[in-house]
Amino acid sequence: MFAIFSTFLVAAVSAPGAARAATEEKAPAEFVALKDVAPSILQDMRYHTAHNFIGSKTAGYDEPLCVLTSAAARALARAQQKFLTQGYSLKVYDCYRPQRAVDQFVRWAEDLDDELMKDEFYPRVEKSDLFTDGYIAAKSGHSRGSTVDLTLVELPAATTRPYVPGEKLVPCYAPAEQRFPDNSIDMGTGFDCFDTLSHTLDPRVGEPQSTNRLRLRTALESVGFVNLAEEWWHFTLAAEPFPATYFDFPVSRASLNG
Incomplete structure (x- = not known):
């Protein structure tokens, strides 16, 4: 996203688009639960937990579920099948993100007194610079x-302990x-x-960190994703079905059709 364009805080690109009404509760038919399409992909949905840069469960993440467009x-x-033959599995941290979560990130960034998670997630960045440095934006891809x-x-995937709020x-x-x-390979x-x-x-x-990053990027590019240069973990499908629409339905099974 930016000068340091980051995806997570909103990996957000303020591209023009039609933001859906904040009251919508159902996803379009093109959205699916990743588990139903690729059940072997591991899921560690950080915004459903307190282990993220704001330090609490995020608005709209009603379930620890990866929701994406079917495409x-x-x-x-397809990428997962390639990795499984090499002894690896993909693990997702975040997928579809409701606009209400993005709005919460913006409010959090404006509260300069809340630096609960600074020591882990942004120790070398002043919170007052998060907007100007591009880590936070009003819209997210x-x-x-x-x-x-x-x-x-x-593989086999090691188990990891849960985050304990308040730990060092x-x-x-x-x-x-x-x-x-984290049971992932070392990405640096x-x-x-x-x-x-x-x-x-x-x-x-x-x-081997740079090799690990390129292993991930190369395989995902081969199936149609584009990496955000500022974040080794962030990928967008080049031919995305909704390139200018920002949704706000909750992350939950109930939001999906069928």
């Missing part, structure tokens, strides 16, 4: 339904053995790390 879900399923944040896990935070760019445990930073080290091709990231 995006089918493309991920995630709300169009074909953008996903994800990583790779070596470690910078997201610290060595893998020091930062919050944790997910949602507001730092230039998150840039996919940052030259300061050594081996």
Whole structure:
């Protein structure tokens, strides 16, 4: 997104588009649960938990469920089949994101007194700079339904402990053995790390981290996704079905048709 355009906070691109009414509760028929299309893809839906940059469950994430357009879900399923033959699995952190969640991120960014999760997610960035540096925006590509944040896990997948609210935070760019445990392969930073080290091709990231990032990017590009250069984990389907529409239905089974 930006100068440091980040996806997570809203990986958001303020592109023009038709934002849906905040009261909508049902998704268009083109949306599906990823589990129904690619059940082997692991899910670690961070915005349904308190382990994210705001430190609490996010508005609109009624269930820990990855929802995407059918086109995006089918493309991920193709990538997953390639990775399974190599001994890896995809793991998603975030998929479709309701506009109400994006709105919450904006309100959070405007509250300069709330720095609960700074020590992990943005230790080297002043909160007052989150807008100007491009980490937060009023619109997110995630709300169009074909953008996903994800990583790779070596199989068999190790179990990871849950985040405990209030625990000591470690910078997201610290060595893998020091930062919050994640069963993904080492990508050089944790997910949602507001730092230039998150840039996919940052030259300061050594081996094997840079190789791991390129392994993920190459496979996803081969099935039609485009990587956001500022975030190694952020990918958007190039031929997304809703390139200018931002949705606001909740993340839940009840929101889906059928």
